[in-house]
Amino acid sequence: MAYLNLTNITKQFGDAVVVDDFNLEIEKGEFVSFLGPSGCGKTTTLRMVAGFEIPTSGTITLGGNDITDKAPNQRNVGMIFQAYALFPNMTVAQNIGFGLRIRKEPESDVKARVQEMISLINLEKHADKYPYQLSGGQQQRVALARALANRPQVLLLDEPLSALDAKIRVSLRAEIRAIQKRLGITAIFVTHDQEEALSISDRIVVMYEGRAEQVGTPFEIYNFPKTQFVANFVGSLNNADAEVVDPANGILAMDGVHLKTAEKDFSNRRKGDKVKISVRPERFSFAAEPMKDNVVDCTVENITFLGAVVRIQISIGNTRFNMDTFNNPFLELPALGASEKVMCSKEAVLVLGTA
Amino acid sequence: MNLEKRKFRFWSWAWFVLGAIYFIVPLYATLRHSLRMERDVIGFKAYVRAFEDADFWETFLLSNALAVATIIASVILIVPTAYWIRLRLPQARRITEFITLLPFVIPAIILVFGLIRTYSSPIGIPFTGIEFFQPLTTTKLGTYALITAGYMVLAMPYMYRSVDTGMRTVDIRTLTEAAQSLGAGWFTIVTQVILPNVRSALLSGALLTFAIVVGEVTLASFLGVDAFGPYLFLIGQHRAYEPAALSFVTFLLTWVAMGLIQLSTGGQGQAAGAH
Numbered sequence: 001m002a003y004l005n006l007t008n009i010t011k012q013f014g015d016a017v018v019v020d021d022f023n024l025e026i027e028k029g030e031f032v033s034f035l036g037p038s039g040c041g042k043t044t045t046l047r048m049v050a051g052f053e054i055p056t057s058g059t060i061t062l063g064g065n066d067i068t069d070k071a072p073n074q075r076n077v078g079m080i081f082q083a084y085a086l087f088p089n090m091t092v093a094q095n096i097g098f099g100l101r102i103r104k105e106p107e108s109d110v111k112a113r114v115q116e117m118i119s120l121i122n123l124e125k126h127a128d129k130y131p132y133q134l135s136g137g138q139q140q141r142v143a144l145a146r147a148l149a150n151r152p153q154v155l156l157l158d159e160p161l162s163a164l165d166a167k168i169r170v171s172l173r174a175e176i177r178a179i180q181k182r183l184g185i186t187a188i189f190v191t192h193d194q195e196e197a198l199s200i201s202d203r204i205v206v207m208y209e210g211r212a213e214q215v216g217t218p219f220e221i222y223n224f225p226k227t228q229f230v231a232n233f234v235g236s237l238n239n240a241d242a243e244v245v246d247p248a249n250g251i252l253a254m255d256g257v258h259l260k261t262a263e264k265d266f267s268n269r270r271k272g273d274k275v276k277i278s279v280r281p282e283r284f285s286f287a288a289e290p291m292k293d294n295v296v297d298c299t300v301e302n303i304t305f306l307g308a309v310v311r312i313q314i315s316i317g318n319t320r321f322n323m324d325t326f327n328n329p330f331l332e333l334p335a336l337g338a339s340e341k342v343m344c345s346k347e348a349v350l351v352l353g354t355a
Numbered sequence: 356m357n358l359e360k361r362k363f364r365f366w367s368w369a370w371f372v373l374g375a376i377y378f379i380v381p382l383y384a385t386l387r388h389s390l391r392m393e394r395d396v397i398g399f400k401a402y403v404r405a406f407e408d409a410d411f412w413e414t415f416l417l418s419n420a421l422a423v424a425t426i427i428a429s430v431i432l433i434v435p436t437a438y439w440i441r442l443r444l445p446q447a448r449r450i451t452e453f454i455t456l457l458p459f460v461i462p463a464i465i466l467v468f469g470l471i472r473t474y475s476s477p478i479g480i481p482f483t484g485i486e487f488f489q490p491l492t493t494t495k496l497g498t499y500a501l502i503t504a505g506y507m508v509l510a511m512p513y514m515y516r517s518v519d520t521g522m523r524t525v526d527i528r529t530l531t532e533a534a535q536s537l538g539a540g541w542f543t544i545v546t547q548v549i550l551p552n553v554r555s556a557l558l559s560g561a562l563l564t565f566a567i568v569v570g571e572v573t574l575a576s577f578l579g580v581d582a583f584g585p586y587l588f589l590i591g592q593h594r595a596y597e598p599a600a601l602s603f604v605t606f607l608l609t610w611v612a613m614g615l616i617q618l619s620t621g622g623q624g625q626a627a628g629a630h
Contacts, residue, residue: 052532072535083526085533089551098547099537143533150537 009058036207078147255317283348284323389599401596418583521556
């Protein structure tokens with residue numbers, strides 16, 4: 001049995017089903033992200049683990065104990081909020097020691113633990129400051145220390161980086177991950193930012209309309225999306241309609257252009273079936289080896305410089321695709337309107353649904 | 356741009372001066388009148404006479420004690436109510452606001468007659484002969500309890516609004532959830548997290564309650580409580596200068612209290628409001 005189990009969790013608000021038969025097992029020390037658009041149920045699921053919402057049906061067990069109906073203050077679960085939620089009337093040290101004093105731990109132990117936590121987040125010079133005297137990043141680090149001070153069984157992070165600016169967000173997420181790894185604490189991180197989820201997680205749960213669309217490592221989620229939604233939500237994606245030509249050999253046609261796919265279940269399809277195909281922009285490249293699979297003619301429509309990446313818009317047949325290539329000072333870009341040959345591997349052509 | 360700024364400032368100052376005149380002129384007139392007890396001499400005789408009166412101290416101290424009791428009882432009743440409505444029962448806000456506004460439309464005379472009618476006979480189960488309490492109006496303590504309850508009703512619009520406004524400036528829900536996740540129960544949350552963060556609002560409400568209770572006449576007169584309001588009313592009918600002196604002193608006391616509140620909550624208010 002896993003450390004944290006969410007079994008057949010459903011949550012309804014009136015007639016609206018917000019979380020629908022959600023199942024997940026999380027191992028001790030694992031860092032799992034709930035990723036999805038607004039309203040997909042990720043925060044509600046997190047709040048059910050925290051005890052702020054009670055599931056309409058299903059069970060939650062933590063460390064072998066059923067905590068489904070337990071009050072939030074009986075769960076030993078640490079929570080970090082988007083709005084920091086530091087107590088404005090308390091200093092940094094008082095905020096961090098709050099939970100320990102609630103537990104009536106000896107004052108000497110509280111002081112030692114607070115000092116340890118303050119060192120952990122590198123805010124030794126700010127122990128006596130009030131929250132309003134700290135920056136957003138510092139406040140969130142204090143919130144992290146406060147949640148960890150109680151030695152919670154699981155740490156819940158509800159979009160903790162959303163209110164911060166881009167640079168702080170990147171550095172703080174690395175810091176959160178490093179601290180989580182060092183302490184070996186189990187963590188659930190809610191975000192709608194795919195980059196955040198991909199960079200920080202052991203596993204990602206992509207959620208859509210209250211359901212887990214796919215659960216997997218960042219590598220699996222990005223490279224082997226199981227549904228159209230996951231493929232579209234995580235990373236950029238080119239979508240096109242195609243027709244099955246030769247199911248046995250994985251051949252399909254798009255605007256008369258033949259492409260090959262390595263999809264496992266493709267052989268089960270019938271000739272003439274309409275399907276939706278997807279290719280990630282970075283999987284295209286200008287063809288240097290004409291004998292490879294999926295080498296096709298294209299016309300260069302537009303070129304956009306994005307810094308580290310150059311996005312080239314091409315048309316294959318009547319369908320437009322984006323193609324990404326890494327920028328370098330010696331990159332030779334094609335002229336607009338030029339006819340070129342591009343290629344992508346058969347593994348890059350994903351068949352994710354029926355048209 | 357500059358011109359607009361200057362124009363804006365001019366009108367701000369104009370309104371400020373107008374407001375200050377409206378406030379200061381009657382106060383100045385009261386002070387001036389209170390200093391002219393002796394013919395052609397400006398002095399403090401009215402103040403000396405007022406303070407020499409033992410009834411003044413007795414009634415003033417009683418009103419202060421009743422004000423403190425009213426404030427404590429109001430905080431105990433209103434803070435958890437306003438907190439719970441903000442947190443769990445937002446749909447009850449309208450009805451609560453309506454109830455808290457009732458003292459504005461129901462005169463104190465109606466309230467006091469209601470209280471006397473209800474609590475001047477024994478409280479029990481009708482037709483059974485079972486009695487829980489003797490009539491409250493027959494004992495001093497009972498009467499004080501009754502008048503404190505009446506004052507709570509009169510001060511409710513001010514206290515509730517102050518507390519509710521204070522809670523609006525703090526993210527009550529998230530702070531509550533943060534405290535819960537750290538193991539805190541409801542009592543700890545209210546006393547250690549919510550109350551300190553609405554302290555400024557609470558003190559404003561307390562100050563208004565104090566001012567209402569100390570100057571209140573109707574409830575005290577009809578319940579037969581020798582409070583400061585009826586005393587002031589009584590000497591106002593018989594003497595010319597002392598009431599003015601006492602009114603001015605009351606104003607001064609209120610100002611001192613406000614200044615103390617500003618001093619004691621200046622940093623705290625900033626801490627609570629800055630996040």
